[in-house]
Amino acid sequence: MDNSLTPPLQLSGADIVIQTLIDAGVDYVFGYPGGAVLHIYDALFKKADQIKHILVRHEQGAVHAADGYARATGRCGVCLVTSGPGATNAVTGIATAYMDSIPLVVLTGQVPLPVIGSDAFQEVDTVGITRPCVKHNFLVRKREDLAPIIAKAFHIAQTGRPGPVVVDIPKDMTDPTQLIPYYYPREVQLRAYQPPQHGDLEQIRKAVSLLLTAQRPVIYTGGGVIADNAAAELTELTRLLGYPLTSTLMGLGGYPMTDKQFVGMLGMHGTYEANMAMHETDCLIAIGARFDDRVTGKIEHFCPQAKIIHIDIDPASISKTVRVDIPIVGPVGSVLRELLRLLRTSPQRPNAEALTTWWQRIEEWRQVNCMRYDRNSDKIKPQFAIETLYQLTKGDLYLTSDVGQHQMFAAQFYPFDQPRRWINSGGLGTMGFGLPAAVGVQLAHPDSRVVCVSGEASILMCIQELATCKQYKLPIKILLLNNGYMGMVRQWQEFFYESRYAHTYVEALPDFVALANSFGHVGMRVDQPDQLAKTLQDAFALTDRLVLIDVVVDPTENVYPMVAAGKGQHEMHLPPTLSERELA
Amino acid sequence: MLVENEAGALSRIAGLFSARGYNIESLTVAPTNDPSLSRMTLVTSGNDDVVEQIKKQLDKLIDVVKLLDLSTGQHIEREMMLIKLKAPSPMREELKRLVDIFRAKIIDVTEVSYVVELTGSSKKLDAFIQAVPNGLITEVVRSGPTGIARGAAGLTPDA
Numbered sequence: 001m002d003n004s005l006t007p008p009l010q011l012s013g014a015d016i017v018i019q020t021l022i023d024a025g026v027d028y029v030f031g032y033p034g035g036a037v038l039h040i041y042d043a044l045f046k047k048a049d050q051i052k053h054i055l056v057r058h059e060q061g062a063v064h065a066a067d068g069y070a071r072a073t074g075r076c077g078v079c080l081v082t083s084g085p086g087a088t089n090a091v092t093g094i095a096t097a098y099m100d101s102i103p104l105v106v107l108t109g110q111v112p113l114p115v116i117g118s119d120a121f122q123e124v125d126t127v128g129i130t131r132p133c134v135k136h137n138f139l140v141r142k143r144e145d146l147a148p149i150i151a152k153a154f155h156i157a158q159t160g161r162p163g164p165v166v167v168d169i170p171k172d173m174t175d176p177t178q179l180i181p182y183y184y185p186r187e188v189q190l191r192a193y194q195p196p197q198h199g200d201l202e203q204i205r206k207a208v209s210l211l212l213t214a215q216r217p218v219i220y221t222g223g224g225v226i227a228d229n230a231a232a233e234l235t236e237l238t239r240l241l242g243y244p245l246t247s248t249l250m251g252l253g254g255y256p257m258t259d260k261q262f263v264g265m266l267g268m269h270g271t272y273e274a275n276m277a278m279h280e281t282d283c284l285i286a287i288g289a290r291f292d293d294r295v296t297g298k299i300e301h302f303c304p305q306a307k308i309i310h311i312d313i314d315p316a317s318i319s320k321t322v323r324v325d326i327p328i329v330g331p332v333g334s335v336l337r338e339l340l341r342l343l344r345t346s347p348q349r350p351n352a353e354a355l356t357t358w359w360q361r362i363e364e365w366r367q368v369n370c371m372r373y374d375r376n377s378d379k380i381k382p383q384f385a386i387e388t389l390y391q392l393t394k395g396d397l398y399l400t401s402d403v404g405q406h407q408m409f410a411a412q413f414y415p416f417d418q419p420r421r422w423i424n425s426g427g428l429g430t431m432g433f434g435l436p437a438a439v440g441v442q443l444a445h446p447d448s449r450v451v452c453v454s455g456e457a458s459i460l461m462c463i464q465e466l467a468t469c470k471q472y473k474l475p476i477k478i479l480l481l482n483n484g485y486m487g488m489v490r491q492w493q494e495f496f497y498e499s500r501y502a503h504t505y506v507e508a509l510p511d512f513v514a515l516a517n518s519f520g521h522v523g524m525r526v527d528q529p530d531q532l533a534k535t536l537q538d539a540f541a542l543t544d545r546l547v548l549i550d551v552v553v554d555p556t557e558n559v560y561p562m563v564a565a566g567k568g569q570h571e572m573h574l575p576p577t578l579s580e581r582e583l584a
Numbered sequence: 585m586l587v588e589n590e591a592g593a594l595s596r597i598a599g600l601f602s603a604r605g606y607n608i609e610s611l612t613v614a615p616t617n618d619p620s621l622s623r624m625t626l627v628t629s630g631n632d633d634v635v636e637q638i639k640k641q642l643d644k645l646i647d648v649v650k651l652l653d654l655s656t657g658q659h660i661e662r663e664m665m666l667i668k669l670k671a672p673s674p675m676r677e678e679l680k681r682l683v684d685i686f687r688a689k690i691i692d693v694t695e696v697s698y699v700v701e702l703t704g705s706s707k708k709l710d711a712f713i714q715a716v717p718n719g720l721i722t723e724v725v726r727s728g729p730t731g732i733a734r735g736a737a738g739l740t741p742d743a
């Protein structure tokens with residue numbers, strides 16, 4: 001730091017908070033004001049030309065919006081909320097980002113330092129409450145620490161395995177009358193935090209030789225590919241090897257899903273071919289994926305014949321649930337570049353004969369047609385709705401989702417060819433994520449089409465954000481797959497509780513068209529399959545308006561395939577066999 | 585473990601154990617010669633995979649500067665105990681003999697009680713407690729074990 005030439009600015013703590021954000025390159029702050037952050041809001045007011053604040057309608061929405069912004073751009077999302085209820089409202093959002101390793105900096109107001117611990121008005125132990133669901137958190141105790149701590153927060157959130165960082169700021173730290181010199185900390189000192197930059201070359205060598213001797217290889221990729229912006233390297237590797245690739249829910253778009261080497265998502269609602277290939281593979285390379293229980297099914301049946309290579313930046317992800325043979329700790333991109341270099345210089349080639357046989361086997365599994373559904377139904381099938389969306393948009397959109405059957409149908413029936421286009425809550429599975437996330441995505445990409453696919457239960461969990469969309473004129477399109485049920489839960493009750501539908505019928509639903517209208521948006525309803533494409537076209541034609549399309553879908557449809565909890569990955573429920581008329 | 589001497593560090597570590605369902609058998613914390621660091625000795629249990637995962641999760645904490653698994657090498661382990669015993673006259677000689685055998689010290693005496701100080705491995709402290717005749721123990725205070733590796737090398741932030 002060389003500030004010897006110019007005298008430093010004298011700023012208040014509140015001004016420092018805002019100036020640090022500006023100097024860190026932040027363009028949007030998603031937030032909601034309150035007593036403990038009033039000084040900061042006042043400082044924000046003065047800098048409105050340099051940093052934009054988006055006023056949400058609930059702090060959960062602020063965090064999901066910042067999260068959506070981060071997922072769609074790869075940059076860090078930023079939120080500002082008040083103490084007490086502001087902070088507790090933010091917790092669901094923070095936990096959502098934590099589970100999916102999304103970089104966020106969340107600034108929370110706190111009661112003044114001298115009264116901490118006295119049950120002061122709107123006091124909660126924010127650092128204590130958020131500790132288990134953040135990558136790190138800080139309580140600011142000295143004004144001089146504000147800028148360094150905020151700079152550390154950005155560094156920690158965005159490097160290594162990304163994650164949310166909370167900075168809790170007592171109100172007296174931002175007192176506008178107390179001025180101190182301000183420097184923007186260009187370098188961050190953290191002696192105990194040095195995320196790996198490269199994988200171990202020896203381990204990468206071992207991986208190459210295992211890959212080249214494989215008979216039935218599978219590439220299994222996840223959210224780490226997206227986080228590291230390594231889709232290009234992954235695509236190159238996969239094409240070079242010619243091996244089948246499957247992805248987790250979080251990795252979709254890291255490799256083009258329309259490509260023939262893509263065998264579909266794996267796991268609980270993965271394709272038959274992906275899960276069978278996992279079951280029979282002799283060499284699995286896991287790339288930025290964490291062997292989640294929705295992927296492995298019963299661990300004893302997971303890839304029983306495979307030697308496993310695992311590339312991950314977090315040593316704690318390695319051998320956490322499944323023991324691996326060749327761990328490589330490092331960022332996906334740099335490890336894959338090294339792997340590609342070694343593969344290219346190796347005299348050995350993949351075993352072409354074995355590979356041909358392996359692909360034949362995979363093609364047989366594909367013939368099972370595991371995602372078939374009744375295309376001639378007189379009701380709109382949710383799968384058909386997603387396929388229609390794809391026909392009209394062909395990948396040219398950002399798709400956010402809520403949680404439930406509609407989320408799975410979107411993942412299964414909308415093929416993403418690019419990363420950061422599919423935005424959903426996987427690890428925490430937070431209903432209510434979709435709409436506020438779309439707010440963040442639309443702000444980050446004002447000229448792109450942003451669609452939120454939701455269910456009638458999920459959408460109500462953050463419906464208040466329709467007002468935010470109105471205020472900032474966000475032309476999001478909401479594709480509401482309205483089956484009148486908490487469909488995903490109803491499906492479990494049908495399969496495992498003899499169709500006792502305990503509290504999964506969403507009684508007293510609002511009129512969604514009227515509801516959209518009441519917020520100043522456009523509402524449309526469609527219940528005939530042959531009207532669907534037209535309705536969507538009409539909605540997309542309103543390029544400057546938010547349109548909520550209430551799509552009345554078949555209430556009885558289920559998501560297939562399905563690996564029931566506690567079952568092996570190869571033990572899938574497949575869709576009921578269709579009559580010839582239905583298949584025609 | 586060497587840990588940043590910061591307010592939240594201890595709860596972060598303790599919280600990790602409860603959140604992930606790991607056992608803490610004992611935990612000692614105290615300052616070191618470097619004022620920015622505390623030293624923490626933690627005793628836990630679990631199979632190899634669990635212990636490996638515990639170490640990785642601890643290492644991931646930004647407050648944990650250095651972590652060493654003492655049980656993987658030659659090391660010295662010490663625990664201190666203060667134990668208050670009933671000492672009626674017919675028992676006083678026997679208790680003193682016991683204190684001598686264990687190389688402990690009597691550090692407080694009343695007409696009816698002793699306070700004994702004993703340092704050693706946790707097993708030795710257990711053995712002392714076992715050896716005290718039935719019904720004489722009033723209070724047991726143990727520090728929990730602390731430890732250090734044998735040899736010239738020390739655990740430092742950059743070692």
Ligand SMILES: Cc1cc2nc3c(=O)[nH]c(=O)nc-3n(C[C@H](O)[C@H](O)[C@H](O)COP(=O)(O)OP(=O)(O)OC[C@H]3O[C@@H](n4cnc5c(N)ncnc54)[C@H](O)[C@@H]3O)c2cc1C
Nearest residue numbers: 222223224248249267268269288290313331332426427429
């Ligand atoms: C209703 C519902 C159903 C679901 N069904 C399925 C399903 O059928 N199939 C499925 O796959 N999921 C499903 N999920 C999602 C599931 O719960 C998990 O979120 C998901 O499987 C985890 O994906 P991932 O392994 O890619 O891990 P992520 O959570 O994306 O983790 C990424 C991994 O990459 C590592 N990483 C991060 N950055 C880097 C980097 N720069 N370099 C290297 N490594 C890095 C991280 O350390 C981590 O180990 C479902 C979720 C819901 C809500």
Ligand SMILES: Cc1ncc(C[n+]2csc(CCOP(=O)(O)OP(=O)(O)O)c2C)c(N)n1
Nearest residue numbers: 404405406431455456457458485486487488
């Ligand atoms: C906040 C929250 N509460 C409860 C759940 C459990 N849950 C998962 S899916 C689901 C039903 C979702 O219903 P809907 O939004 O209508 O979607 P559908 O499954 O019908 O497509 C519920 C209640 C959850 N994931 N998140």
Ligand SMILES: [Mg+2]
Nearest residue numbers: 455456485487
């Ligand atoms: Mg529903």
